[in-house]
Amino acid sequence: MTDASTLEPLSFSLNGRPVTVDVDPRETLFDTLRERLRQTGTKGACLEGECGSCTVLLDGEPVTSCLVMALQVAGREVVTIEGIAESSQLSALQAAFVRAGAVQCGYCTPGLIVSATALLKKNPRPSEDEVRRGLAGNLCRCTGYNKIVDAVLDASREGEELSETGTAGARA
């Protein structure tokens, strides 16, 4: 991929920290994250925007990183699955996925957690239909989706209880 064309420096914020990396102008953000920065939590399957496994937050909004050209993120904020949990503790949403059995092979899980995190941030108390629509860009071959939807609804209820008791639980 690197032959012929020369590399260009790219600076952006990754999971809250500034990074600078030399990239090929023809590579996607997905390539940069996995191949150059070794942030391999972000998965890829179709590389055509169809499956959502490569979802990251770009300036807070979920996008498929396989369709974003690397140099487009210069100066912007990227959050990957590695940046979702603060410290080594699972976020409330991640814990809800584990409890609900929403993870089988796990390949789709990083993308789903990123999408669902964005959904709950915008809409902390979504209806089931809103959850399904919010996750419509993420495919899962294993679970049949019901347990995933349950996990997100469960996390939203928990987020509400925690914020009612005044603790810092609304992280999801």
Next chain:
Amino acid sequence: MFYRPESIDEALALKSRLGAHGTFLAGGTDLVVGIRKEKTRVEHFIDLTRIAGLDGVYRDRDRLRIGALCTHAALEREAITALADACETVGGPQIRNLGTIGGQLGTASPAGDVSVALIALDADCEIASVRGTRTIALADLFVGPGRTVLSPDEMLLSVSIAADRKSAFYKIGKRDAVAISLVMAAASVAPDGAVSIGLGCVAPVPLRARLAEAHVREHGLSDDAIERAAELAMSEASPISDHRGSAEYRRAMCATLVRRLLRGLR
């Protein structure tokens, strides 16, 4: 090279210099997929996403002007039903956060949901180059699948649509999200009774059903007039058969959707 112009003038100067060797990049949801599938080759990227002010929506009397960089996500909350509904059906949230109006029109796909809704809202588009700007009816932008009347030095700046019309958008497809439509149609009715109708997936380009429009303009929205308009819309369509559906089915659905739209709008 990967160019990142920060103003419209800078982008136009680049495009004028590079011509067909330079390719505009907005959300990348069509372009990057095309590169991946080896259908498109890009020599020089001209990334438009750094240009400030091209993603806005402005009200100008009875028209709404939408900047080329406005995303589908930003428009799914608009009060104009056909536009909001079409934008809401595009891909999943990730695609709607990336995909733009300018990119949708630049792709000139007969399956472009938003293009069909815009046509049904009597859209004009504003086109610019270093030579100046011009405005054309949106339906006249499209030449064929993937082809527009844009010259190699031109760029889409904005689309302007009727803002005060009752409108609706219907789509028939296999799945709500992330699926190409089988047939879609949209229509709007102006306070003075003028009607615009857009059809998708039934011709090489997103189609404006001018014969059907003329018929209801003259005869109103009675049952008989609607029936005749649906037949006319069907006659204006020239669908193909593919693995998603046959030409006959598409033609029949075209009439069904136009009938349903016009009944709902009277």
